[in-house]
Amino acid sequence: MTDVKPMRADARRNYERLLAEAKRAFTERGVDASLEDVARSAGVGIGTLYRHFPTREVLLETLLRDRFDTQAGKARELLAAEDPLDGLYTWLVGFGTASGAYRGLTELLADAINDPGSALHASCHAMQEAASQLVDRAKEAGALRADVTTRELLLLLHGASWAGTHLPGERGMERLLTLVFEGLRAS
Amino acid sequence: MTDVKPMRADARRNYERLLAEAKRAFTERGVDASLEDVARSAGVGIGTLYRHFPTREVLLETLLRDRFDTQAGKARELLAAEDPLDGLYTWLVGFGTASGAYRGLTELLADAINDPGSALHASCHAMQEAASQLVDRAKEAGALRADVTTRELLLLLHGASWAGTHLPGERGMERLLTLVFEGLRAS
């Protein structure tokens, strides 16, 4: 199916250097980090960066794909957790952490869900699917309010994650998510 | 105390034109709208804009002050509401709406709370004070979880407001806030 031609040696080298530097830059400066800086510190021309990664989204998506795949796998595991609500909660914390990896990322992800053209859209959609099953299971067990949709829940998660990054201390997101979550129990 | 000299006629005219155009631009394009565009459409040089409003924050703060003052007044009124929880809720919805006036504003406000150097800091602080009294009243009435701080509540509000703006439809913020809020009742 997808028989990808192996990259030329120099191309592969540059590709990997760019990814490494991009990761550093996004971590330190947030998702708006200068791409020219990334290229510079990778010892590569700006044109090379844009050839490998036509848009900032593509670059981000490449960096995040592994993380997202892991997260999707976790959802499958947690479907077997004894307590459906705990399982869902655990997963949400994991996803919240992932979506807060770089400053400003939460925003991009929230937008990507609504924009099929975004390079991040597929990943987001996959996450939503994964969450959906956990949500349904929690509802069926009567542990979660029945009138909350997965979309709303994920938005609340994003909101908490976003708010957490605007809190000086760390672990803010988890506290906020707990507050929200305890309130969503079925009563 | 503050004896402000009256502005020269041309200065006052430009000042007001700039405010009007800035409001339009922020509404249409969000808080990152180009200031050069604002100056252009106000028929004024970019230097004039920067003289009147040294930073984007100052410009925003000027535009928002009225709204914020109104909101603070509402808090005082709502301290007399019959149901403390309803009063708090009503106020939060109002504040959430105000902080969603321009795309991207929620983010600026959330940061301004932690940055005393920001031109928006004073307004934010005033809001926090106003909220604090409503929160205390609701707690004393035993209607609100006692372990939630005003800061956390405002962050959750900001989170809901933020998430609401990333929802295609309107009125998203209110729905999200309701979900959060119902969960914070004292049980």
Place this chain on the structure above:
DNA sequence: TTACTTTACGGAGGTAGCCTCCGGTTTGTC
């Protein structure tokens, strides 16, 4: 090795936005 093709590189260059600085103009006043 060499000669040749394919793939990839890199940075100049055009666009746009930020912000500062200062020569020149307008306003208010006496």
Place this chain on the structure above:
DNA sequence: GACAAACCGGAGGCTACCTCCGTAAAGTAA
């Protein structure tokens, strides 16, 4: 009408985005 104070405007230096294409390096076959 003349003068000082207040104010205007945009050129200019900076950074970042993204595209385009002449040049260089890697792979391949003889």
